[in-house]
Amino acid sequence: MKTKLLSEKWWMTLLTAAGLLSAVNVFADPPAANPSPASALPFPLIERFENYTEKDGLPAHKAHAVLKASDGRLWVGTYNGLLVRAQDGTYHRYGPEDGLSHKMVMCLVEDPQTGDIWAGTMRGLNRVSGGRITAYYQTDSGLPNNVVYGVGIREDVLWVATAAGAGALNLKTGSWKIYDHNNSIMHEPWCYSIACAKDVVYIGVWGGGIVEHDPKLGTFKEYRDPDGDFQYILVPDSGPINDITSWVAWDDGVLWQATYFGLARYDGARWRTWVAAKSPLASDFVNFVWSHRHVGWVGTDRGVSVTDGSTWVNYLVGEHGEGLMEIHRPNQPVEKRTMTTALPNSFVLGIYVDDDDVWFATSNGLSHGVFAPHSKPATVAEAR
Amino acid sequence: MKPVLFVLLSLLAAPLGRAAYEEKDPPKQLNLEDKPPAGVRQLPPRAGTNEDRYPYYGNVPEGMVPFHTIEPYYRYWTTRLPFRGPGRDYPDPPDLKSLKVGLLSPPSYGPEGARGARTKKGVELAFAEANAARKPGELPFEIVAREDSPQWGSAANIAVDFADNEVLGILGTIDGDATHVALRVTLKTETYIINTSDPDPTLTETQIPWLTRILPDQRQESFLLAEVAVRERGCKRIAIFRESSRPGRVGVMHFVNFIRRLGCPPVQHLLFKPGDTDIRMQIQAIKAADVDAVFFCGQPEDIGRFAAQFRQAGIKAQFFGFDRLEEDSFRQGAGSAAEGTTIAYYYDPNRTDKPWLDFAARYEKRYGEKPDSYAAYGYDGARLMIQAIEHAGPNRWRVRDYLANLDSYDGVTGHMVFDGRWDNIAPMVMGEFHQGAWHFRPAPPMRQEERPTITQR
Numbered sequence: 014m015k016t017k018l019l020s021e022k023w024w025m026t027l028l029t030a031a032g033l034l035s036a037v038n039v040f041a042d043p044p045a046a047n048p049s050p051a052s053a054l055p056f057p058l059i060e061r062f063e064n065y066t067e068k069d070g071l072p073a074h075k076a077h078a079v080l081k082a083s084d085g086r087l088w089v090g091t092y093n094g095l096l097v098r099a100q101d102g103t104y105h106r107y108g109p110e111d112g113l114s115h116k117m118v119m120c121l122v123e124d125p126q127t128g129d130i131w132a133g134t135m136r137g138l139n140r141v142s143g144g145r146i147t148a149y150y151q152t153d154s155g156l157p158n159n160v161v162y163g164v165g166i167r168e169d170v171l172w173v174a175t176a177a178g179a180g181a182l183n184l185k186t187g188s189w190k191i192y193d194h195n196n197s198i199m200h201e202p203w204c205y206s207i208a209c210a211k212d213v214v215y216i217g218v219w220g221g222g223i224v225e226h227d228p229k230l231g232t233f234k235e236y237r238d239p240d241g242d243f244q245y246i247l248v249p250d251s252g253p254i255n256d257i258t259s260w261v262a263w264d265d266g267v268l269w270q271a272t273y274f275g276l277a278r279y280d281g282a283r284w285r286t287w288v289a290a291k292s293p294l295a296s297d298f299v300n301f302v303w304s305h306r307h308v309g310w311v312g313t314d315r316g317v318s319v320t321d322g323s324t325w326v327n328y329l330v331g332e333h334g335e336g337l338m339e340i341h342r343p344n345q346p347v348e349k350r351t352m353t354t355a356l357p358n359s360f361v362l363g364i365y366v367d368d369d370d371v372w373f374a375t376s377n378g379l380s381h382g383v384f385a386p387h388s389k390p391a392t393v394a395e396a397r
Numbered sequence: 398m399k400p401v402l403f404v405l406l407s408l409l410a411a412p413l414g415r416a417a418y419e420e421k422d423p424p425k426q427l428n429l430e431d432k433p434p435a436g437v438r439q440l441p442p443r444a445g446t447n448e449d450r451y452p453y454y455g456n457v458p459e460g461m462v463p464f465h466t467i468e469p470y471y472r473y474w475t476t477r478l479p480f481r482g483p484g485r486d487y488p489d490p491p492d493l494k495s496l497k498v499g500l501l502s503p504p505s506y507g508p509e510g511a512r513g514a515r516t517k518k519g520v521e522l523a524f525a526e527a528n529a530a531r532k533p534g535e536l537p538f539e540i541v542a543r544e545d546s547p548q549w550g551s552a553a554n555i556a557v558d559f560a561d562n563e564v565l566g567i568l569g570t571i572d573g574d575a576t577h578v579a580l581r582v583t584l585k586t587e588t589y590i591i592n593t594s595d596p597d598p599t600l601t602e603t604q605i606p607w608l609t610r611i612l613p614d615q616r617q618e619s620f621l622l623a624e625v626a627v628r629e630r631g632c633k634r635i636a637i638f639r640e641s642s643r644p645g646r647v648g649v650m651h652f653v654n655f656i657r658r659l660g661c662p663p664v665q666h667l668l669f670k671p672g673d674t675d676i677r678m679q680i681q682a683i684k685a686a687d688v689d690a691v692f693f694c695g696q697p698e699d700i701g702r703f704a705a706q707f708r709q710a711g712i713k714a715q716f717f718g719f720d721r722l723e724e725d726s727f728r729q730g731a732g733s734a735a736e737g738t739t740i741a742y743y744y745d746p747n748r749t750d751k752p753w754l755d756f757a758a759r760y761e762k763r764y765g766e767k768p769d770s771y772a773a774y775g776y777d778g779a780r781l782m783i784q785a786i787e788h789a790g791p792n793r794w795r796v797r798d799y800l801a802n803l804d805s806y807d808g809v810t811g812h813m814v815f816d817g818r819w820d821n822i823a824p825m826v827m828g829e830f831h832q833g834a835w836h837f838r839p840a841p842p843m844r845q846e847e848r849p850t851i852t853q854r
Contacts, residue, residue, distance in 0.1 A: 117586075135582070136554070159553075160578075203577065203581065247469045248470055360483065
């Protein structure tokens with residue numbers, strides 16, 4: 014009996030120590046020398062940033078939008094003109110002196126059928142075709158308002174989100190349609206963003222949530238913050254996180270909503286919402302989101318968050334300008350790494366992502382994110 | 398304890414010791430004190446958080462907050478959003494000849510034109526005084542004045558024009574929709590707005606860290622009017638009669654919610670169009686509802702005319718309305734029907750403190766008329782913008798930091814207190830019209846109900 018008691022005590026001591034050691038191990042930061050392989054993540058990791066600022070020829074501190082065209086050229090909408098970067102690294106700037114309607118370029122899209130680039134500015138819309146610019150204004154076209162925050166193309170129709178409604182330019186006929194509070198579901202026509210999906214167009218509305226428009230049926234549907242008040246989220250994951258939509262993005266059945274109150278995602282069946290205080294989201298102030306194969310690349314005022322909805326990677330800028338990477342896996346401790354390079358600025362306004370690399374438009378320059386070696390999905394189904 | 402069970406518990410305890418996602422530090426406060434500013438209700442500790450920094454929801458009592466018996470998943474507005482972008486160290490613009498400030502005014506020919514003109518007079522007086530006080534070699538201040546047009550989105554184009562003119566800040570405007578669209582642009586152009594005259598409660602709800610509003614909004618007016626109508630006067634059957642417009646819709650929004658929470662939902666909610674003269678149907682409906690109070694929202698000349706028609710039709714209900722019923726056009730239209738009308742107002746215009754009397758005298762000397770609240774807030778807004786530029790220099794981001802970090806400011810309109818949304822939540826006053834004149838008194842003290850039981854999620 015005595016022996017048995019001693020034995021039980023011994024076991025308890027040993028196992029308590031084992032449990033504590035296990036706990037200590039979990040609490041400790043993972044060793045930087047043993048990072049998890051990028052292939053273990055559902056999206057590629059950025060290995061390094063290559064930055065381009067005014068010193069490198071950018072015409073302004075601030076870049077609002079970036080787009081890699083199908084011919085490989087990179088288009089950058091800046092505070093001071095539209096920049097195109099050829100694959101050999103040379104730049105050409107288009108400004109008002111070249112016919113650009115205004116120097117502040119806010120958004121970009123490529124017409125996949127013609128290769129034309131459409132650029133929305135603070136005063137008018139522009140088509141760049143064969144090096145020639147054609148400008149559209151509210152006074153000489155069907156553009157609803159000169160301030161163009163978002164552009165998108167679906168089939169033969171160019172969509173614009175403006176300060177006074179959404180516009181649809183039929184690229185075959187040249188005819189315009191305007192959608193605002195008079196002829197659509199939106200109660201106020203302050204449009205901020207366009208996301209063209211397979212069958213519908215999503216319009217991000219400042220104060221109106223997200224408007225879904227089916228061009229074939231001519232129908233409108235609204236997605237609104239279900240609690241109806243801006244000062245809180247009553248219940249998470251119940252709908253758009255807020256009615257003030259700063260950006261929308263769609264790819265392969267997944268809709269992302271950026272707001273200045275956090276981030277939301279809708280997969281057609283279920284909404285998810287995230288705020289910074291209760292999730293890995295870098296900041297509630299979300300300027301932009303790019304959707305690529307179910308993954309949201311989120312531009313905030315505090316860096317970039319990348320997520321598929323469960324795994325997150327944040328790219329932040331430290332106090333001394335150093336690059337910081339945080340990897341948040343479900344039910345695992347946060348893995349923090351210091352990078353050899355960093356974003357040029359944590360205020361991220363625009364993002365372009367494909368399977369090869371990623372580009373960031375920030376408040377202090379342009380950045381090229383070079384992926385760590387990763388296996389590219391051969392098919393969309395595989396990417397899922 | 399069985400050894401095997403202990404092993405399992407020990408091993409399970411380890412991963413549970415750390416959350417799946419690391420909780421981040423709360424955002425760093427920006428030069429803020431530990432407690433809310435003086436004169437503003439101190440929030441009791443809120444279940445689930447100790448981070449509340451600013452009075453919540455326009456400083457209204459807890460019982461008036463939507464879903465106040467439930468602790469929501471997450472609250473905004475209790476801290477101020479920072480601006481994390483660059484710009485503060487950018488060099489000053491070269492070859493500056495003046496320090497420009499944009500002034501966005503409503504169209505002079507529209508319904509807000511006269512008020513916009515009075516705001517402009519206040520702004521111009523402040524700029525004239527500031528320029529007269531400039532020392533040799535100092536750059537003068539310059540107003541870049543633009544008029545809005547009654548077209549959706551016009552203010553956005555003007556805000557871009559301000560950016561083209563490289564203004565250091567913007568003042569204006571009265572229309573809620575115009576200020577909203579201008580704010581969206583200035584968020585991108587990174588130019589700070591001081592709003593001096595838009596009472597739209599939704600303006601600051603967007604929480605964009607590029608705007609301060611220096612006049613209390615209609616959320617605060619609505620609470621006081623609901624408090625007086627229901628609790629002080631005992632009104633139970635209240636009708637809403639408002640303009641069919643966006644200002645009318647968002648104007649009454651909170652009054653309707655507050656009286657509902659006080660147990661008296663509106664018994665009628667009727668609309669009119671500006672300039673309407675035939676309101677027989679609405680009068681019939683209000684008479685049929687046997688109301689004891691009517692809450693008006695619209696232009697004072699319309700309300701004055703309607704008040705007179707209501708009395709002629711035998712409606713004895715008490716009349717309530719927003720600040721602009723203080724304007725002469727209301728009493729002129731209402732005649733004797735104005736008697737007893739109750740409004741919420743920003744400050745006591747009959748007060749005799751030196752800053753107010755000195756300002757009123759200078760204003761009257763320059764323009765030959767007494768200043769109203771639009772002129773006074775225009776003056777205060779301009780003075781505040783000038784102060785920010787003098788402090789920060791010709792740099793939009795430093796001007797923003799100065800203004801966005803203010804907790805209080807003393808203007809000719811009185812002591813201002815700014816909350817987590819950059820709204821002035823200084824206590825307001827109540828005005829009552831008796832024997833041909835408005836009489837003002839401090840607003841009734843807020844009743845601090847006991848905190849209800851919070852349902853934790």
